[in-house]
Amino acid sequence: MPAFFVYMKHTTYILYSPGIDRYYIGYTSSFSDRLSFHNDGARNKIWTKRGIPWEVYLTVEGLEKSMARKLELHLKKMKSRNYLKELKQNPKKLEELLLKLS
Numbered sequence: 359m360p361a362f363f364v365y366m367k368h369t370t371y372i373l374y375s376p377g378i379d380r381y382y383i384g385y386t387s388s389f390s391d392r393l394s395f396h397n398d399g400a401r402n403k404i405w406t407k408r409g410i411p412w413e414v415y416l417t418v419e420g421l422e423k424s425m426a427r428k429l430e431l432h433l434k435k436m437k438s439r440n441y442l443k444e445l446k447q448n449p450k451k452l453e454e455l456l457l458k459l460s
Contacts, residue, residue: 368426372416372433372442375409381442382406383433385426389417416446418456428459 369389373382386392396412445452
């Protein structure tokens with residue numbers, strides 16, 4: 359029997375909470391489910407519960423899991439709102455970053 363693999367595409371995402379003025383960076387294979395979780399006070403037991411409601415700030419979709427994780431770690435390491443704003447305002451910078459990380 360031939361073996362085959364199903365590659366799930368992943369999304370690296372940045373959420374913003376106006377209530378606590380904070381960003382949250384993560385990655386997932388099911389962004390809509392993950393966003394729902396972050397905004398569900400009954401299910402969410404992690405620190406993001408404090409920021410409900412979370413808004414989608416930026417998503418990068420269609421990534422292999424390893425690339426989604428690399429991007430997540432890079433964004434967290436930068437610890438800069440200005441850097442996140444720059445990536446959102448300048449899609450070319452985001453493209454260059456993805457090339458650099460690949």
